[in-house]
Amino acid sequence: SDPSAEAIAETVIKCARHVARFGLKPKVALVAHSDFGEFDTPTSIKMRAALGLIRAGDPDLEIDGEMQADTALIEAVRNRKLPSSTLKGEANLLVMPDLASANIAYQLVKVFGDALPVGPILLGTARPAHILTGSVTSRGVVNMTAIAVAEVATAGRSGA
Numbered sequence: 001s002d003p004s005a006e007a008i009a010e011t012v013i014k015c016a017r018h019v020a021r022f023g024l025k026p027k028v029a030l031v032a033h034s035d036f037g038e039f040d041t042p043t044s045i046k047m048r049a050a051l052g053l054i055r056a057g058d059p060d061l062e063i064d065g066e067m068q069a070d071t072a073l074i075e076a077v078r079n080r081k082l083p084s085s086t087l088k089g090e091a092n093l094l095v096m097p098d099l100a101s102a103n104i105a106y107q108l109v110k111v112f113g114d115a116l117p118v119g120p121i122l123l124g125t126a127r128p129a130h131i132l133t134g135s136v137t138s139r140g141v142v143n144m145t146a147i148a149v150a151e152v153a154t155a156g157r158s159g160a
Contacts, residue, residue, distance in 0.1 A: 001099040005049035012054050012095055014123040016061055019093055021154045028054075029072030029091035030065025031101075036082045037066075043097045050095075062087055069094065069105070118143045128152055 003011070008030075016026035030047045033039070037048065047066035054063055064078075064087035071078045072091040079085070096102035110117045118140070122130055128151040130144050 003098065005046050005053060008046070008050035008095065008097070009053035009057060011123075012050070012063070012093075013058050013061070015093055015095070016058065016063075018121065018123055021150060024092060026061060026063075026093050027087060027089060027091045028061060028063035028065075028093045028095060029067055029069075029087060030063070030095050030097075031069050031072055031105075032066035032097055033068065035067050035071050036064075036085075047097055065095075116143070118147065121147055128155075 012028055012030075016028060019026040030051055032044045032047045034041065034044045037044070044066050051063065051065050054061060064082070064085045065072075067078065067081075071081055072087075072094055075089055078087065094105070096105060106117065106119075116139070120131060121144075128148040130148060132141060132144060136144075
């Protein structure tokens with residue numbers, strides 16, 4: 001899927017709220033193949049447009065882009081390329097321009113990263129609902145159950 005700038009903006013705002021649900025401050029990086037206007041390709045233009053929409057919809061969200069993945073994750077690189085970046089530290093929410101990019105990044109992190117991936121997480125449903133793939137481990141089932149429990153608990157506090 002190749003989402004529009006509007007769809008990316010809506011997704012980012014929902015994802016940032018989900019990250020905050022776990023007591024983490026969302027630090028969002030809109031990831032592309034270029035840094036901060038370096039290239040005017042359809043992907044980089046789309047991510048810049050999404051950034052404008054997100055900032056208008058949630059001006060307090062710590063976000064910047066479009067940027068390459070290393071720029072998102074290494075503050076020293078980002079400071080060198082764009083000292084005025086509003087994103088500080090390491091991004092904890094990386095947003096890709098399309099499904100192919102996101103899936104490639106997810107699979108690489110799963111294989112080579114020193115992290116435990118959890119997901120996919122469905123957002124925007126009336127009640128918590130998640131999909132478990134055929135390759136899910138017992139640990140994955142426990143993790144997704146924890147996500148669903150946290151969603152129910154926070155929905156109860158907000159009256160949603």
